[in-house]
Amino acid sequence: MTKHGLRFLAGPLGVLTALVLVLAGCGTDSGGSNGGSASTIQIWEGWTGAEAKTFTHLVTEYQAQHPGVKVSSLYVNNDNTLQKVLTAVRGGSPPDIAYLYGSWAPNVAQIPQVVNLTKVVQRPGVNWNDFWVGERDVATVNGKVIGIPALVDNLAVVYNKTLFAQAHLTPPGPDWTWSDFVADAKKLTDPASKQFGTAYVTPASEDSVWHWEALLWEAGGQLLTADNKKAAFDSAAGLQSLNTLRTMAVTDKSMYLDPTDSAYANLFNSGKIGMLVTGPWDLSGFPNVHYGVQVMPSFPGSSAGHQTISGPDNWVVFNNGAARVSASEKFILWLTAPAQVKYWSLHTGDLPTRQSVGNAAGFNAQMDSTLPGVSAFVANLANVKQARPQIPTYPKISTVLANMVISVLLGKSQPQAALSSAAQQVNQILSAG
């Protein structure tokens, strides 16, 4: 039996050994070609449609200008890039450059293979301060620059001009307030025709949170204390912001609540929603309605004025040896230089990541011909005055805040009780680190 047993195993063991050798061989081989030449840059991006086309065009142009350099790009769904980067880092073969969400920045900064770009952005000609302050804040973690701004957006109010005219309402002006917004939303609501004044997205995620954060800032509030050690949103401003949302969602029932984070756009495009607080990415989904764009309203009596929140994303460079790092830095600085930023915006409708491009004469008119109304979002970049706290525990805090906002919108808790309970939980998270 034993003798037979051993012989019985000899076959599989032999095959296994052979296979392991083959697999190992594959591994070394591809690793070798990855690490070998500096002239090939691996870039992971998630562009589709017009953006993908424009990106390919720019890459081709760069390769033509820099013979011997090959930029090899790989499509990765943006939502999953960090997951995949983590796996690749563990396997010792990260991409040279990856497109990563700005909200991940504090966590990305903990990856040892991420290249510190602090000195790189100070090089002559880069003109770091030309990037919007909201972008620079998100690309910087504890004073260290970990990425170059890749995309920027912000929130403004998109409204249906036809519905405003039908309700005999004056369209929102640049000086409008949240009182105007609430009143308009109420008048635009008609239960009989299932028409809502406005909408709010309520998935249990950051999307429910950042819409509210803009209101908090406009009311003059802050999320955390300046040292990021304690919650600061349990304040008069916090209460005012939540009360405003509650009036629409609970009292007036003028707010359509969308837990799916997608239905609202179809409803707006079907003329069922009067006003949306949303970003430029939604504009191309509204071909059926006649819409206008206005800055977010301010709170009457608040000195904070009109503000908005921005969700910039970054190009992050990973260390695959000095030669490839240097090649990657050169490419990414070229890609985010003013000429390319301008080309990108005009061909995709994305907001310009640089102020010099956004402020150039005639640029806004050109943008509007690409995507009607987008120039208002470009102008609104000037209203990005602060960024979310850049701390690794932000995702946990975000979960608490999402539940706070949603519980108020669903009428499950009173604003003050929700604020106090959330502040207590956030303080616990912050003290635990």
Added chain:
Amino acid sequence: MAVPDALLRPGRPRRPGPVGRGIRPSGGGAARRRVVASEQFAGWAFVTPGVVIILLFGAVPIVWSALMSFQRSNLLSPSTPFVGLKNYRQMVHDPVVGQAIQHTLVYTVLFVPGTMIVGLFLAVAMNRKIRFINFYRTAAYATMAISTISEAIVFIWLFDPSYGIVNYALSRVGVPPQQFLNSPSEALYVIVAMTIWGWTGFAVVIYLAALQGVPQMLMEAAAIDGAGHWQTFRRVVLPLLSPASLFLAVWLTINALQLFDEVYLSTQGGPLNATTVLVYYLYDQAFQNFNFGYASAIAYFLFLIILVVTAIQFRVGRRFTHYRS
């Protein structure tokens, strides 16, 4: 009409005895062993790629996540200190884990019998020779072929509080509109409905196959003994379906305890954690909060639950399951 004696006494048919076993050619030992060895080699050569892939993508992650459940790991920074049972202890004090367990169990208790009952009903209805029967069978199974994402989108619209057809139908019979996915007390039940619909096709196929295996002579015998339709179904068909029922109960339970897709696509665990089930919470901890150590501990806890539940099911199931042979 004379009925053959055998039909009236449907005893166990005797299985034919093993044929050809135990008949070995005498002698030729060494040559024979060589043949056996080379056959074994060929056999292993065929299965080895599969074995390697399973080891690589199955066994390695299982061992690694077990290790990770005793570490503080965010997969970002290389420092992964061992923290002993801290992740497991944290679960005890985490109120969301308690909620997630509760939601997972409520979901399982509703989903598994629900799917089996609906599946059995449809299978019985379709186990007959009527016109277009193949169309009906295909239609029932189509729910399995439809991707979860399409299913979720359709259900989100059906159950939309303002524009959904379900609220419209309710209003026609005088029921006030419900909030469904927007309501912490209703969202989980919408997900139960969604997944029952999605899995019914699977239950139908299993039950239909089992129903076709019910010997006609037993039905006739019951009829002759004076049993009505319901009695025949209750006393003859149902016991004969018990192996299929046990299989479905175990299989659906394992799947129910691992519910994720529908939650991710429709509510992302909300509103107010009302649909946070264990696997969704685990995903949230791992990929949103980067607590990979904690998420691994939750995964092992879930594994334990599945192990215990399945063991109980087999125990209890054995008592109620009738195998014919």
